[in-house]
Amino acid sequence: MKNEKKGMSDIMLADVPIEKRAQILRDSCDQIEEKHYTRKFEQAEINERREELAEVSIQINGLHQELKEINADFKGRIKPKEERRGRILDELKSGGEYVKSECYKFIDADLGKVAWYTPDGYKLEERDINQEEKQRTTFQAFRRTGTDN
Template identity: 60%
Template structure:
């Protein structure tokens, strides 16, 4: 069998001659070969589409970077809030108040809101009285 049937006949007339002289017409899928002009058109189209895609990917990268910069502080805040929830409160640094209870031999540290933070036994230095403890514990006056 020949690679091209009716090669000397113009392309426009080939289909009709093949239709009229074949044994059977069968519908099939096949790859139709491009001529040189069609190949060049497809190459130009491929180049244009590739350029458009590259432009859109660059734009997408810019948008991603912009959104990533907006999301990063939110992720950091989520981490901080999660840690605070895990700890049951937030970590603060501020003035706390130390009280020595000579009767029990204990020392307590309190927050400005009045919550006990820590309680421990008195050290040797804390067993010596100071002015503030003397005022709190020594009662002078007529109401004793």
């Protein structure tokens, strides 16, 4: 018959009550070493862990909901600032701000030109005079433009 080697038993001292096994194993082993291993749970421990898992999951869901509310609040506070930043960037790119205000139209029939000026006196636009604008008014004849008296 072939000589088969058997492995060591899966449970040492299986017939000894579990409370006494550790002391007997300690007293009869060759050496004691610290090792990491997974200790199997009893059914009661599994049930406790499942209960704890449910509680922790509920807490996490509550915190996620709070986080969503906080994020929504911050997004609401950030959005107008981002919009303002975009407008500022546009203004910086164009070298000024886009405004709507009264502008002043001047018709110079002698030059055949029409121009619009800002309240600060800067010319915004100039074009050739059209047929309707060629007819001078009394006011246009005596207007002071700042270039002649």
